[in-house]
Structures are given as structure tokens and as C-alpha cells.
């Protein structure tokens with residue numbers, strides 16, 4: 406682990422301290438009540454401004470029991486941890502902010518998940534991961550993924566969830582090639598692999614008698630217990646869609662809240678990728694790592710005014726080519742792997758060509774492949790583009806880069822442990838060091854699956870070791886009760902997204918980052934004020950988190966003066982690396 410680049414959050418000053426002071430004042434009264442219950446319900450909030458704090462009242466009402474495990478998030482990482490823990494007899498509660506459990510990044514994954522190719526090996530996969538990650542990957546994380554990947558897919562996706570991955574004419578799993586992979590080794594379900602995986606794995610969760618899934622419940626802050634040996638995580642304080650505040654207590658908490666694409670103006674992610682988990686963890690004292698590494702996907706459908714839609718890397722894996730708006734191919738000018746160069750390289754070449762041609766997009770063309778193959782292999786993309794006037798089998802499709810994946814996150818080791826006892830992290834919210842400075846295509850579903858399974862496996866011993874402990878949660882305090890102004894909240898979020906896109910995007914510099922930091926610090930004062938004076942809603946919670954996370958990304962990007970992986974500074978020293986290619990052909994006709 407690159408411990409040197411870890412950031413330890415310092416709690417917010419001002420109102421946070423005021424809240425702590427209040428806790429010290431009321432703590433003695435609250436403590437005995439909290440001890441009696443595993444699940445605490447705060448039904449009444451407090452006065453409407455800081456001047457009314459003395460009117461504060463806090464009622465606790467036990468409405469449910471403590472579980473062995475609490476999982477926050479029900480994407481591939483959360484479901485894997487839950488299934489594995491539950492299969493060993495642990496009681497598991499999962500919460501998700503989205504009301505529809507399918508509303509997560511996992512559902513939208515298109516290309517597929519790494520399995521194992523013919524004439525493939527762990528070493529070849531490790532080589533590809535490290536190259537894409539600019540040799541900044543953590544060796545133990547790469548070893549863990551390459552060791553446990555195929556077994557995790559077999560156990561959780563094929564045997565337990567029965568995901569119907571595509572097969573070839575011989576009845577074997579169909580393997581495809583993606584950018585920067587030396588072998589076709591990615592299994593898929595048409596061009597919407599995430600849908601098949603998420604639906605089937607959530608069905609398995611539903612079938613498990615040991616797992617309770619509670620949707621429409623947003624984690625606000627981790628529940629912390631202070632002890633003589635330091636703090637530990639004992640669950641989460643959350644808000645339900647009806648405004649009720651609840652505390653879920655558990656022996657172990659697994660953070661699996663996904664990524665943060667939605668803090669950027671242009672993103673391939675759904676709105677639910679809001680960055681909450683990073684902010685929750687840092688407020689609780691967990692370390693964050695590699696926060697400057699935001700990955701931009703080179704090819705999302707460009708329609709002015711519309712949310713970006715991903716055009717999977719598998720298209721380029723199958724032979725799609727990039728053209729500028731003058732009709733010229735350009736990838737060969739920038740990299741020996743041309744369109745199959747790592748994502749950061751392709752994103753930057755597109756930005757450069759847009760600049761050269763004074764255009765707001767470039768074009769992706771796969772029309773040279775047989776129409777029947779394209780329609781069968783990429784049905785969702787074909788349909789989506791056709792509905793918007795672009796025929797994949799005939800037309801060149803306008804594309805631009807967009808924020809896609811977050812390589813940094815909550816620092817976690819190969820067992821998914823964070824530095825905060827009781828807190829584990831899996832999936833996109835975590836930073837295991839696997840991706841280094843850039844992620845290899847189709848590794849993230851697998852990372853969520855592998856680390857979810859590892860955490861779930863190890864939780865049996867961890868939960869047993871905490872059985873004797875009778876830890877209590879520090880109370881959650883929130884005083885605001887004004888109705889939040891929805892316009893104000895969305896305007897502040899939009900400003901954040903705009904400054905992140907314009908100044909902390911595919912290409913940055915000291916100048917743009919300094920500008921972003923100034924903007925975000927001003928936004929942070931306003932966002933914190935909205936949060937503290939308003940009653941809690943998922944939107945005010947998100948605004949506060951998004952701005953905090955944006956600030957940390959900018960600070961990390963300013964600190965890292967080298968251009969490496971997906972962190973590219975025009976004023977940066979370029980990090981050197983070399984690549985040996987050893988490629989086989991793709992399965993394209």
C-alpha cells in the first residue's frame with residue numbers, strides 16, 4: 406500500500422465542534438438509553454437554529470435488532486459480501502439509498518467481467534493490470550485478484566446467482582477482448598452484462614433467509630463507538646425516505662456505496678453514484694487514498710443537452726475506429742496500440758483532436774462489421790443509438806469522454822479492512838491499490854466480487870471476536886429543521902459538477918486546480934450551512950458529501966505534480982513506463 410498518499414480526514418470545524426460540545430453536555434443522559442438497544446430510532450429532531458439548541462430533544466426507540474453484519478450498498482460488491490457472509494450463517498442487513506435496488510453502477514456495466522482466457526495466465530492478466538495502472542498498482546492486490554478471480558466468478562455468479570453469460574457455438578463461455586487486454590478473457594451478457602449480473606445476484610440475496618434488504622435508506626454518518634483502545638465502527642446512522650432517522654448497529658460494517666461520477670457534469674454513471682461513502686468514511690477517520698485518479702471513459706454518446714450514455718470499450722475491442730470531424734483516423738499518432746491504448750491515453754487523444762479540429766466531439770465507427778453481428782452483440786447500444794437517430798451498423802457515432810470510474814477511495818487491504826476497526830470496504834468506494842493510477846477495462850466488477858467474497862468469508866471470525874464486546878454508538882446529532890430549498894441544493898450541486906468538469910477533468914494544471922479549489926471551498930461553506938440548518942433529506946446529505954469529496958480530489962490532484970495514469974497535468978512531470986505487447990486476435994468476425 407502507498408501509505409504516504411493516504412489522507413486522514415480532520416473533522417469539520419465549527420458546527421461539528423458545536424455538535425460535539427452538545428454531545429458532551431447531553432451525553433450522560435443519552436448513554437444509558439443507547440446501551441439498552443441494538444437499533445436506535447431518533448424520532449424527533451431539534452430546534453431550527455443554533456440559538457434553539459437548548460430545546461433539543463432526542464428520543465430513542467428500539468425497533469429492530471442488531472445484526473452480525475451491516476452492508477451499505479447493494480451493487481455487486483455489497484451483494485457478494487452479503488451472500489458470502491449469509492452462507493456461513495451470519496445475519497446480514499443491507500441498506501441502499503436508491504428505492505430501486507437496481508439503481509446502481511453495477512446494473513449499467515456493459516462490456517463484461519474478466520474470467521480466464523485461452524492461453525491465458527495469472528501473470529499475463531497481472532501484466533495488463535499493471536500496465537494500465539501505470540505500474541502504480543499494489544502487488545498484493547493484483548495477486549489477490551488474479552488468484553481469486555475465476556473462483557469468485559464460478560462460485561458467486563455462475564453457481565449461486567446463475568448469471569446466463571453468453572456462450573459460443575461450442576457451448577463454452579464466449580470470451581471477448583477489450584482495450585489493453587492481451588487476451589480475450591472477458592465474459593459478458595450481450596452488451597448489458599451489469600443488468601444480468603445485478604438482477605441475478607440480487608435475486609440470490611432475496612432468496613437468502615439470512616439477508617434483509619432495506620432500500621430507500623440513505624447512510625448519513627457511520628456510527629462510532631469510542632473505547633479505551635480507540636474508535637471503532639458499530640454501524641450507521643441513516644435516514645429513511647419518510648424522513649425517519651435510524652441507527653443500524655452491527656458487529657461489522659461493509660461500505661459498498663460505489664463511485665462518484667455524478668459529481669461531474671459529464672458522466673457515464675447514474676445519479677446514484679454520488680460519492681457518499683468516501684465522505685462518510687473520512688468523517689469517521691478512515692483513510693482515503695489515490696483521490697486524484699478519476700478515470701474518464703473515452704467514448705460516451707455525445708448529444709448536446711442529454712446525459713451521456715456509455716459506448717462500451719468492447720466496441721473498440723471488436724474493431725471500432727476513431728475519426729476526427731475532418732474524417733481522419735488519429736489514434737496511431739498517439740499510441741502503438743491505437744484505439745486499444747489504455748483509457749486515459751484514448752481520452753486525452755480525443756480531447757486533443759477536438760481541440761485541433763475545433764469540434765465538441767469525435768466519431769466512432771464500427772459499421773465495417775456485419776450488421777447482423779453488431780445487432781446481436783450490442784443490442785442495447787444499437788437500440789439506444791437508433792432511438793436517437795444513429796445507426797451503429799451504418800453511421801459514425803459522435804462521442805466524447807466522460808467521468809466513468811473512481812480508482813481512489815477508502816484505503817482497504819487485501820482483506821477489505823480499513824484503518825477504522827469494524828469497517829470494511831469493497832467495490833468502487835474502496836481503494837485496494839488494484840488499479841494504481843488507472844483501471845484496466847472490466848476489472849471493477851471483478852474487484853467488487855472478489856473483495857466482497859473475501860470480506861464475507863473472513864467476517865465469521867471477525868464477528869465471533871466481537872461477540873463479547875458490548876460497544877455502544879455515540880449519538881447522532883442534527884439540529885436543523887428548516888425545509889431545504891430544493892433549488893438552492895440543486896444549484897450548488899450543479900456548480901460543483903461544472904467546476905469539477907472544467908477544472909479537474911481529463912487534463913488539469915495547477916492553474917485549473919487552484920481555481921477549482923477556490924470555487925469548491927466557497928461552495929463548501931454554503932453546502933455545510935444548508936446541511937446544518939435544514940432537516941435531513943437524501944439531497945442535503947448528498948450535497949454535503951459531494952462537496953467534501955470534490956475538495957479532497959482537488960487537493961490530492963494539486964499535491965501530485967506528476968502526470969500519471971488518469972491524472973494528467975499539462976504542467977506535470979510525465980511518469981515513464983514501457984509496455985511489451987503479446988496480443989491474440991479478438992472474437993470479432
Ligand SMILES: Cc1cc2nc3c(=O)[nH]c(=O)nc-3n(C[C@H](O)[C@H](O)[C@H](O)COP(=O)(O)OP(=O)(O)OC[C@H]3O[C@@H](n4cnc5c(N)ncnc54)[C@H](O)[C@@H]3O)c2cc1C
Nearest residue numbers: 478479480482502510511514515516517624663832833850
Ligand atoms: C455505464 C457503465 C458501464 C460499466 N461497464 C463496466 C464493465 O463492463 N465491466 C466492469 O468491470 N465495470 C464496469 N463499470 C464499472 C462498474 O459497473 C462499477 O465500478 C461497479 O459496478 C461498482 O460496484 P459497487 O458494488 O461498488 O457499486 P454500485 O453498483 O454503484 O452500488 C452502490 C450501492 O450503494 C448505494 N449507496 C450509495 N450511497 C449510499 C448511501 N449514502 N446510503 C446507502 N446506500 C448508498 C447505492 O444505492 C447502490 O446500491 C461500468 C460502469 C458504468 C457506469
